[in-house]
Structures are given as C-alpha cells and as structure tokens.
Amino acid sequence: xxxSTKKRVTINEIAQLAGTSKTTxxxxxxxHTDRMSAETHDRIQKAIEDTGYKPSPxxxxxxxxxxxxxxxxxxxxxxxxxxxIVKGIDSVASKEGYRxxxxxxxxxxxxxxxxIERLLAVGVDGFIVQPTARFREVAKAISEADKHLxxxxxxxxxxxxxxxxxxxxxxxxxxxxxxxxxGYERVLMVAAQPQLLSSRVERFSGCVDxxxxxxxxxxxxxxxxxxxxxxxxxxWLHSQLDGIDTPTLVFAPNCWALPDVYVAMRDxxxxxxxxxxxxxxxxxxxxxxxxxxxxxxxxxxxSEGQQAARxxxxxxxxxxxxxxxxxxxxxxxxxxxxx
Numbered sequence: 203x204x205x206s207t208k209k210r211v212t213i214n215e216i217a218q219l220a221g222t223s224k225t226t227x228x229x230x231x232x233x234h235t236d237r238m239s240a241e242t243h244d245r246i247q248k249a250i251e252d253t254g255y256k257p258s259p260x261x262x263x264x265x266x267x268x269x270x271x272x273x274x275x276x277x278x279x280x281x282x283x284x285x286x287i288v289k290g291i292d293s294v295a296s297k298e299g300y301r302x303x304x305x306x307x308x309x310x311x312x313x314x315x316x317x318i319e320r321l322l323a324v325g326v327d328g329f330i331v332q333p334t335a336r337f338r339e340v341a342k343a344i345s346e347a348d349k350h351l352x353x354x355x356x357x358x359x360x361x362x363x364x365x366x367x368x369x370x371x372x373x374x375x376x377x378x379x380x381x382x383x384x385g386y387e388r389v390l391m392v393a394a395q396p397q398l399l400s401s402r403v404e405r406f407s408g409c410v411d412x413x414x415x416x417x418x419x420x421x422x423x424x425x426x427x428x429x430x431x432x433x434x435x436x437x438w439l440h441s442q443l444d445g446i447d448t449p450t451l452v453f454a455p456n457c458w459a460l461p462d463v464y465v466a467m468r469d470x471x472x473x474x475x476x477x478x479x480x481x482x483x484x485x486x487x488x489x490x491x492x493x494x495x496x497x498x499x500x501x502x503x504x505s506e507g508q509q510a511a512r513x514x515x516x517x518x519x520x521x522x523x524x525x526x527x528x529x530x531x532x533x534x535x536x537x538x539x540x541x
Contacts, residue, residue: 290507
C-alpha cells in the first residue's frame with residue numbers, strides 16, 4: 203500500500219507566500235478582516251487556494267480558545283427521531299467547522315450526568331441536550347463551566363434555558379379531536395409521568411383538554427420510571443378492553459414507549475381500527491411498515507436539529523441574531539391503526 207508523503211502546508215508558509223505576518227494570516231483564518239487591506243486579503247486568499255492549505259482544527263481551537271466540539275446528549279441513539287436530530291445538527295455545525303461528540307443517556311439521569319461530566323472534561327464549547335425528567339441535577343455543572351446549553355424535544359420547566367421544540371399541545375389536541383370525529387368514544391392514555399418536561403406536560407394537557415371539551419371519558423396507565431413492562435401493560439389493556447364494545451382509542455404520547463405499547467396490544471390487532479385504535483408519536487422508521495400500520499403525530503426532527511445547532515452556535519459566537527426559543531409545527535401520519 204502506497205503511503206502519502208505529501209507535507210502539510212503550515213501557516214508560516216502561507217504568510218511567506220502572501221508576504222505578510224503569521225498573525226495577519228491568523229486574523230484572516232478567524233474572520234477578523236475588517237481592518238485588513240483588500241490587497242493583503244487577496245494575497246492570503248490566493249496563497250491558500252494555490253497550496254490547498256487547510257487549517258489544523260487543533261491549532262484553530264487553541265488560538266480561538268475553543269475546541270470546536272459540541273456535546274450532544276440524546277435520549278436513545280437507536281431511535282429514528284434521535285438520528286434525524288443528530289443529522290440536522292451536523293448539517294449546520296459542520297459548515298461552521300464544528301464536530302459532534304454524541305452520547306445516549308437512554309433516558310437515565312445517572313448516565314446523563316456521567317456523559318455531561320465527561321463532555322465538560324473534554325472541553326466542548328456547548329451542549330445540545332434531550333433532557334431527562336431530572337436534568338436540573340446536572341444543569342448547574344454546565345452553567346458553572348460557563349457553557350451554553352440548548353434543549354431539544356422539550357424545554358425544562360423550572361430552569362431558565364434556550365430551546366427548540368414542537369407544538370406538542372396543539373398537535374395533540376388536533377390529533378385527538380380528529381380521532382374523536384372518526385367515532386372513538388373513549389380513550390386510554392398510556393404515558394410516563396409528565397414531571398417538568400414540556401413535551402410530556404403539553405401532550406398530556408392537549409389530550410385531556412380535547413377529551414374534556416367533547417366530554418369523552420378516559421383511563422390512564424402510568425409507565426414506571428424503569429420503562430414499559432409489556433406483560434403488565436398487556437394485562438391492564440385486557441382489563442380495560444375485554445368485553446367492551448365502546449370504540450376506544452389508546453394514546454401513547456411518549457415516542458420511546460410506542461414500540462412496547464404496540465407489542466403489548468398484539469392481542470387486539472384484529473380489532474383495529476373499528477373497535478380499538480392506536481395513536482402515538484414519531485417512530486417513522488417502522489410505523490408505516492408495521493401491520494397494522496400506526497397513526498402518529500410526526501415531529502420535524504431534522505429541522506429541530508438544525509435550529510438547535512443554529513441557536514447554540516449563535517450563543518457561542520455572541521451574535522444574538524437567532525431567537526433562542528423556537529416552536530416548530532408537527533405533521534400527522536395516518537395509519538391503519540385508526541379509523
């Protein structure tokens with residue numbers, strides 16, 4: 203195998219070719235050209251183009267007192283929503299010279315805290331985080347390290363922050379209303395405790411308000427902190443659905459729980475969608491090909507990631523050009539699990 207012996211061009215060589223100082227070239231590379239003459243600017247640009255020079259990321263971070271690394275903490279890296287979020291972040295960050303360090307908390311607060319501490323030790327310039335319900339326990343460390351933080355998916359009540367999220371309340375209210383219009387007369391909500399996460403609070407409230415507006419009864423199953431126990435949920439569903447002819451909708455607002463809820467409902471697939479319906483959130487990687495396919499509210503994950511990156515980089519640069527609080531609209535995907 204041939205080994206490349208091509209020598210890396212240095213900033214000193216660029217300075218010599220351009221007939222200027224290393225400091226002036228450094229100013230050019232970091233965008234500080236407002237006091238630079240057009241002639242000097244063009245000489246440096248030509249030297250870079252002629253040599254194919256690419257600045258060392260390490261040297262750049264040392265000079266700028268930045269690492270050009272962003273710490274990303276998602277709830278579940280295997281989830282399609284998280285994948286699209288990360289792709290959206292990278293599409294913006296890479297153009298600005300940033301690289302991502304990605305961790306998956308698995309919605310576990312201890313893992314979340316451990317990953318954030320490691321990312322702080324590495325010296326990332328800022329964080330984009332999908333928070334657990336107890337994120338406040340580690341948010342203090344980020345603040346004390348003087349690092350910027352942007353939440354995605356949820357904003358965290360009881361903590362002043364920057365965030366990008368979706369219109370969870372409105373999207374849920376409209377989806378539940380649409381299902382009621384299709385003829386469902388009762389709703390079973392299978393959800394985790396809302397706690398202080400906006401996405402949970404808003405989806406819960408959107409569902410409850412829609413049901414109360416139309417005077418539709420509901421029953422609730424609370425998912426334990428450890429996650430869905432399929433056998434326990436299956437037993438509860440049988441207790442609520444066996445021998446009941448009232449058209450009933452099962453609503454699973456937590457996207458991470460929907461796969462387990464779907465499995466727990468396998469005994470009821472033959473009754474879908476007429477007697478029993480299922481409505482969830484996201485999981486676009488499998489809901490369309492499942493049988494029966496699943497009706498879901500779909501968040502614009504890629505765009506959410508892009509906006510989170512734009513907000514964080516704007517905060518790091520201190521330009522103040524981007525609104526640090528943004529709400530994006532959801533879409534609706536109708537499958538065969540509802541009428």
